[in-house]
Amino acid sequence: MIKYTIRRCIQAVPVLILITILLFFMMRVQGNPVDRFAQNPKVTAAQIAAFEHRWGLDQPLPIQYCDWIGLCGDKPPVINALPAAIGGGDNGVLHGDFGFSTFDGRPVIDIIAQRALPTIILMTTAYIIWITVAILAGVYAAVKRYSLFDSGLTIFNYVGYSLPTFWLGLMLITLFAVPPLRWFPASGMNDSYTTPGFGTDAYWAFFGSNPLFAIFDLGRHLVLPVITLVMVSIAGDSRFVRSSMLDSLNQDYVKTARAKGVPERRVILRHALRNALLPVITNIGLELPVLFSGAIVTETIFAWPGMGRQLIESLGHADYPVLMGVLLITSTFVVMANLLADIMYAVVDPRVKYD
């Protein structure tokens, strides 16, 4: 297993390099950060040229990529790629330097760090709920096939799957955030009147002195976006679990277990469910990267300051250093999630051996 994991990690490196090359050139062809000055008559061509020079945009694309990845820099190419401690350079992704946003001048890594936690909080909460509910509901619907519950779940899934996220979010806000109910906040991660902005030094100081209130406040703000995400995400997974469980329940070993007089509860949980979960694990594993990449529409509707919004904003501003940073980390998550799914296979299915 360890050998397999190491081999997969090594195999991931060229995949990620290929992804960075493709993404970099796609991003740079898509737009140019200087476009924002295009219709500003007060900004001269010389000033635009100075801006391009400041951000290295006047260099040929391969050189820009080389600088961004860290192969090129103050030191000769290749040597620059070595760690700074042994005489290499200190720029580029290889050295942990993701550069600066060409839009607001902040270090990319700061932007990602500030965005990651809100997304992880939102998506992990939603993910745990929707996966748990999807598995429970899917299994129960399969066991009680064609029952009222099964039919109800089918209708719920079709409705949930068909609902546009933006519409559902706005409806939840209209119903539960504005008068007369006003049960939950409409947006954001904190009450601006009582709590400092989430993630700031002031917030953590406040959190330290009022942990219960801070958690309660954050929890209230999570309710509506989490319901939105769960409603639209649960449908696919619960149908998948139901289908997989039905396949499993029809297998000969399940019939044998029943014929041997094994209690039904044990047949379902030990014999059918464990085998039914194999394809489900792959599916769940592939969904893991959303924990980092976020949900663009939900984050937008609920003004949740997460990674999804950052991605769409950076795209609008042609802020390619930030886009590259976010996409590179997301790609890494996808590769890791695939690896994790493969490892989980072996854990769940004793027939699978990687060594």
Add this chain to the structure above:
Amino acid sequence: MYKRLFSALAVAVLVAGACSSSTPVKKIVVAEWQFPDTVNPYLAQAETDIEVSDSMFLNLVDVTPDLRTVPDLVTSVPTLANGGVKMNGAGMDVTWTLKTGMQWSDGTPINCDDMTGTWKWIMDPANTGLAGGTVGWEDISGITGGTGTTCVMSFSKVYEGYLYLVAPLLPAKYISSISVADAPTKLYPLNNLKSGVYDGPYIPTDLATDSQITTVSNAKWSTIGGKAPAVDQVIWKYYADAATMLQGYKAGEYDVAQDLNDADIPSLAGIDLNQQVIHDSLTYELHSFNNKSLQTKFGADYKTIVAAIKLAVDRQAIAAGPLGGNVSVSNNFISPLTWYYKNEGGSTAADPAGATKLLTDAGWVKGSDGIFAKGGVKLELQYCTTTRQVRQDTLKLVASQLNAIGIKADVNAVSATDLFGGWDAAKADTKCNLVHGNFDVAEFAYVSPLDPLGSYNVYTTQGIPDNAPHNGQNTTRISLPALDTAYNNVKGSVDPTVVKAAMAAIQDIYVSDQNTYELPLYNRKDVWLVQPRIHNFTGNPTTSAGEWNIGDWTAD
């Protein structure tokens, strides 16, 4: 056991929540739907940047809601009449007298060295990303005054826009501590706003991206009456779009909603009228005629065709229809609030019969399809706009109005990027692109200029974007010697009488037959929502928006 523990914990959380929700300091929460990308006023491009920046910096002069220029950091507004501006050969000297005793947030005094420092910082060749460029600053030959408060700014030639050039001063000591080349990343950095030095009523303490900026009252700031800001904290809360921001207002999440306009008025249902502040905006919607493409299609008849269209388009029906009666029709591109506005009068009513007569007199004949044609050329026009729904609805209405008199209008809705994309950013054949001239008529909005020179690049020959460096805004390609002369008269004088006369000539041309370039549709509205507990909020049609007097806001 676990149930009891859980219940006890839940009760504790609820009690803690209830107990901690008291507000020990007086706060105002202001909402916007776009997060700023800078608070540095010289890098600020978007309205949201300027709004938040305005609460952190003092301008030399401010513009009131009725567009009067009043002193802010200075004791008086320098003009020719009061001796604050003196002609000096081909140039001029402007004397700015700063208020005495004013300090930056780090305690250093505000003086003429800051004015010199700001000028040198802007003119430094290493400076990049200046939204206002170096226009005007490059005409300054020197600034005297040193550590005093009487600063004389000498211009090598007349610069009409001197009043709004310094907006605002930057602290010389702070800006000299950071290399100019590093300004985009290290001067007033968003990830450490506290490191900056400010002189406005509120200074930033914390920033949570796309969520919240917290500012606290600046102890070094005072109102004209010598009072400190009445509010302890102003918190900027950010949403992702106007629709969710409005829901947030209804949910009671903040006190003041910013950056709304007439398109949002229908969504204000359910909000008390006394909480809605609605003013005429400096922004007006217009139809822009591409003289080059029309001349290519229709030869010398293009002037008659534009005149006919201007008669046929029923602007009152547009205001009453797609705009729901929330706007007013205008005949001028200059706001009635400006000091150089000339009331040209004239009717805003449509005259389809007059339009038909113009075309038939010019030899155009209706075909079997009811559309005019002449010499085998059909009278068909490409109308372009953005995907904004109200604009598409407007153009559909206009198309039906024109079709009724025999003009075929094809409506094209494209992305804002395609419509407004710059010369290099958009391909030459991008459909409807204004700069490349790929349209016959386009609907969009302009801001009526506060500074008379603000429209120089829009209407002069020099601003035609076909000419290098292709950054002019004259996308109608209008080239009228009389218009060029009038604008150059404005450019070359600081005498209000001369400027006003030149601007009157420009407005005369606008309402005459010579205007083959633009049809103003209606003045848009600026909309704010203000909770009753907030006082002294006035709104403002300039880019300073409601924050122009934020230091004077109070809250119950």
